[in-house]
Amino acid sequence: MTPPTTVAGSDGALLERARRHLWQAVGARDEYAAGRAVFTALDDGADLEDVLLDVIAPVQRKVGAEWAANRFTVAQEHAATAIHDRIIAALAHRTPEPPPAGAAGTSDAPGAPGPSGTVTVACVDGEWHALPARILAEVLRRRGFRVDFLGAQVPTPHLIAHLHQTAPAALALSSSLPTRLPNAHTAITAAQAIGVPVLAGGAAFGTDGRYARQLGADAWAPDARAAADVLARGLPQPRTGAVRQTLEDLPHLDDQEYTMVSRSKRQLVKNTLAGMEGRLPAMGAYTDRQRERTAEDIAHIVDFLATALYTDDPGLFTGFLRWTGDILQARGVPAQVLDPGLALLQEELKDFPRAVGFLTQGRTAIGGDTPAPEPRPDA
Structure with a gap:
């Protein structure tokens, strides 16, 4: 423990x-x-x-x-x-009930310091792990904040519409899965554009908050206590109407590799699964359920590769592969079973140098030793 x-x-x-x-x-x-x-x-x-x-x-x-x-x-x-x-x-x-909105000594103005003002607590679009956000909401209530807890998996357009209607002092945005970081980025910039500052938290943003900073969050906290302290001091108020473009935060996305990989996910999974069946005869005896699970595993790999491309951080991808390898080994399966799929993805993505580089590092991380394919020369 x-x-x-x-x-x-x-x-x-x-x-x-x-x-x-x-x-x-x-x-x-x-x-x-x-x-x-x-x-x-x-x-x-x-x-x-x-x-x-x-x-x-x-x-x-x-x-x-x-x-x-x-x-x-x-x-x-x-x-x-x-x-x-x-x-x-x-x-x-x-938990003692906080004072009602508009009570003497309170304010709902965005960025208002202390327990005054409402804090909206929500999980990023696609994030189903709501318990950390739930705990934060209760800690904030214990500290005297008014809390609007929206729970898991809040679609970004609906979240922003809700913020428009309620005008909270801050948005506390939670995510545990790194693959939700692109959605978190969208929510952060959209909330700030309507004047609501954002505190980011959860494992997805990194143990040191690096991704919260990279995506332009107004603040980050490693746990609920620290989050409550940050919110009590107040967050800087963003300039209403100032819409920040994605490339302002992430100029490396100009190479379009993230866009191409994320949009091609279905085809990448299909082609990789077909290639594995051709190279691994044992897959011929797989049940439908085993084939489905293998396709799900490939899809997770593609998701993490795309997110690593989004953040330009190969460590995000290699960390996921090491974690997956540990999970497999705990179940009696060597981590190297991931290598054929990674090799096939390299072949599929040979025109994308960042993706090939990340896959090469990933294969090294799990003990794969097949050389990476040479990038295809320009036509």
């Missing part, structure tokens, strides 16, 4: 006991025992924010680690997440 942050206000032994009991409960898929672990800690004097961030959050991280190590099934992981979500919903009723 990730070591908890030391927090003044809650006894460390109390939080450790709550983590242990909660872990046992979610492992057994016992929602009632999980609830007892959390509410007993609160009744014994633990602070609600500490319970959210130093009990529930680390247990959820351990659930993910156990799935990666093949000790939890997907169904067990989903069950644990659902238990945590329901417990957080119950905890919300212990």
Whole structure:
């Protein structure tokens, strides 16, 4: 389990006991025992924010680690997440209600400092991992903010229309999957164009916030505590109506490689799957389900390659391949099984030097050793 942050206000032994009991409960898929672990800690004097961030959050991280190590099934992981979500919903009723909009001493002006003003908390379009955003929303409520929590997978046009209607002080935008970064970029620039500053957070933006900065977010925070502190200080107000073009943030996209790879995804997956069937005779015995899973794996590789091209960061792609290799090895499959697909993608994308370079680095990262194809000479 990730070591908890030391927090003044809650006894460390109390939080450790709550983590242990909660872990046992979610492992057994016992929602009632999980609830007892959390509410007993609160009744014994633990602070609600500490319970959210130093009990529930680390247990959820351990659930993910156990799935990666093949000790939890997907169904067990989903069950644990659902238990945590329901417990957080119950905890919300212990949070003091913030003052109503327009009450004395409050302001809804964009960028207004402190707990004044509403903060909209939303997940990026395509992002289904809502628990980190849910935890942030409850931490903000605990701190006295008015929160408008929109949940998972908010389509960007609908998000911007909502911001138009509600005029919040800030948008807290959450994403766990790096492949959602292009959607996050669109949401960030659109929100800023209507005068709403954006705080970015979640694993997708990097452990150091590099992608939040690259995509022009007004602020980034590594966790909910830091996010609440940043929002309490207030965010700089963007200039309304100033629409920033994508190439202003990401001039490397001028080569069109990201656009071509993302638009060709379906054909790339189809061609790569067909090439693998020709080179790997064992695939002839695959069931329809195995073929479907293989196509899904290739699609994920293409998605991460496209996102790496979007950010111009090969480390994003190689990191994904190493993580995937670890997942496979935990299930008794060598990471090198990815190499034939990467080699075929190199052949498909031989006219795209950045993509070929990223694929070469990816193959090296997983121990592949087939030489990359030479780029095709200009016609």
